[in-house]
Amino acid sequence: MFYRTLEEFKNASGYTVGSVWYPRVTAIVGMKAKPGLYKFYAEQESFEAGEAVKAKSAEEGTLTHDTVEAILRGESPVIPETIKPVIEAFFNFLNSNKVEAKLIEERLISNKYRYSGTMDVLAEINGRLGVLDVKTSYSIFRDYGIQTSAYVEALNERKNLPELTRWILRLDQSQKCLKCPAVLRTKGGNIKVRGEKNFCNHEWSEMIGEAELKELPPYQKDFNAFLACKTLWEWENEFWLSRINY
Numbered sequence: 673m674f675y676r677t678l679e680e681f682k683n684a685s686g687y688t689v690g691s692v693w694y695p696r697v698t699a700i701v702g703m704k705a706k707p708g709l710y711k712f713y714a715e716q717e718s719f720e721a722g723e724a725v726k727a728k729s730a731e732e733g734t735l736t737h738d739t740v741e742a743i744l745r746g747e748s749p750v751i752p753e754t755i756k757p758v759i760e761a762f763f764n765f766l767n768s769n770k771v772e773a774k775l776i777e778e779r780l781i782s783n784k785y786r787y788s789g790t791m792d793v794l795a796e797i798n799g800r801l802g803v804l805d806v807k808t809s810y811s812i813f814r815d816y817g818i819q820t821s822a823y824v825e826a827l828n829e830r831k832n833l834p835e836l837t838r839w840i841l842r843l844d845q846s847q848k849c850l851k852c853p854a855v856l857r858t859k860g861g862n863i864k865v866r867g868e869k870n871f872c873n874h875e876w877s878e879m880i881g882e883a884e885l886k887e888l889p890p891y892q893k894d895f896n897a898f899l900a901c902k903t904l905w906e907w908e909n910e911f912w913l914s915r916i917n918y
């Protein structure tokens with residue numbers, strides 16, 4: 673990444689809490705390469721077109737996030753037409769599990785390892801307490817564990833909490849072919865068909881929402897990977913970090 677000024681670097685990659693600047697969890701996690709991204713860009717008309725799809729897709733993800741968090745706060749937000757199926761799936765998830773949000777969009781700090789991040793939700797699900805991270809993706813990727821491990825460590829530094837678990841709640845919506853296993857997703861205006869085995873003159877269902885909860889293993893291994901990302905991130909940004917009292 674290129675930054676013109678120290679302020680730009682600090683704003684883009686961290687938070688200032690009190691008088692201390694902390695690098696942001698998502699900036700650190702971003703150091704890990706994502707080979708899937710190359711494939712995504714290769715399928716786009718141009719780099720700029722890919723950037724536009726990514727930006728729009730992020731906007732859609734934020735809309736789902738904000739709506740879900742409002743519901744968890746006990747509010748009754750207006751549900752935009754475009755995300756009705758996925759929110760319906762989220763309501764089904766709430767109805768079939770005992771879910772209580774303890775903290776939502778909470779800023780967390782690790783003073784021990786010096787970083788900061790904003791956790792989606794600290795939740796109690798069916799009697800157990802853990803970090804709940806909401807993803808709007810077609811699958812649950814192992815990488816997600818790196819981000820949530822950083823939140824668990826920061827929460828552990830607060831000391832007054834029992835042992836925490838971690839979950840990914842994947843919320844998505846797609847259309848299924850009525851004649852074969854293919855699935856069609858529309859993300860950021862980009863249409864993608866997955867799971868096609870044979871030629872099929874697809875016949876698509878209505879948009880169907882999905883809510884998949886997955887518990888992640890104990891966080892230590894993922895946290896080691898997070899610290900490795902952080903070491904690499906510090907190396908990459910040495911120029912700027914040497915200009916602050918880091």
Ligand SMILES: [Zn+2]
Nearest residue numbers: 849852872874
């Ligand atoms: Zn088909």
